[in-house]
Amino acid sequence: MSHSELASAPAPPSIWHMYRAMVGVGVFCGLLIVSVFQVTLPRIERNKAEALQKAIFHVLPNASTSTTYYFDEEVGFKLLEGDDVGEPLVYAGYDDAQQLVGLAIEAQGMGYQDVIALIYGYSFAEEAIIGIQVLESKETPGLGDKIETDPDFLANFESLDVSVRGDGSALANPVVPVKNGEKTKPWEVDGITGATISSVAIANLLDRSAQYWVPRIRRKLSDFQGQE
């Protein structure tokens, strides 16, 4: 570049100008984000809590109220009160007569696209899963997302046997996926043609979760009834 060109080029802005622009815009943006976050936070938390409540009553149709418990391997199930923090959580559903009807349990596993998270209802009387609701899934629209809408598939979970063995150590029969139309046993899950991977994923994640939870729930049943 020649001297004359250098002289004619506009003077570069001072560092102060650049700092002023970036820091100024940064502060403005930060303030905006924080205020929007503060304003929307209660609404978002309420939406999430409502969605969870709705899901709990969806999978436990006989329940009219629910309470939250957390599980600890040593002490068993404890009622979650006030500011308690504990994981993992289960939700106990009670009917109008304050009788325990079942538990709603969250479970997740890998689907076709991403993790599928769902909540299922476990009935004490039937020793079975009596309903599921998908909470989060990014399965292919039109194919994999049939796990949320296909009535024949959802009928699998109206009474899916998860009874425990005599010694209470594990499920009597694991939950197993079978091909569409081949379900003969109450613990089998009839798959969806065109959504094989997603429907098998649901069966497997339910099996894994039930294998963990159901024997523990049966062993610690008194933890819940004590609250009635």
Next chain:
Amino acid sequence: MASSKSSTDEFIKGLWNENPVFVQVLGMCPVLAVSNTAMNALAMGLATAFVLIMSNIVVSSLRSFIPKQVRIATYILIIATFVTVVDYVIQAVSLDLYKALGAFISLIVVNCLILGRAEAFASKNTVVRSTLDGLGMGIGFAFALFCLGAVREILGNGSLFGAPLFHDSFQKWVVMILPSGGFFTLAGWLLLFNWLKQRKAKREAATTLGLRKEVA
């Protein structure tokens, strides 16, 4: 020249003549990915339009304050802020919608349409003109997404906005809802727009030719 255009022209150009999707072919990632249903497409279009309008307003009002050397970083910061705002607002309005749009809300930040308008238009024009430009381009973008989403939902799922349109015996074209359907539908719309443009050009050429002959 941009400045020779009237304010109405600034608004209208984005809707039709310079439509971001059908003419400029910008911001294809959400266009192809989130247009599987009319509702998702419209929501995504409106979210993008909001970010576009707000970033155009802020960028144009700060245009003498932002030195050229740091402009892109500053624009991205402004755009990302409004995307975060939209993200929270959608979560507050409806979790179902938030679930459906998924990761694509955050990806509005890198939609080249928004940075393109900030750089090419808002940084050189007044707030009023930039707002009109943002409005036009934003509505044009939302309209284009809706066109794609509606076609894909009608053919792929036999419904519009979730309401079934056909008899149960309608065989759904599942491919239209899958990613490839996005390309097919976009190709169809581009074909239509280019055909319209060509026809218009031919007619204009014919009229000028006719005028010349008359003069001669």
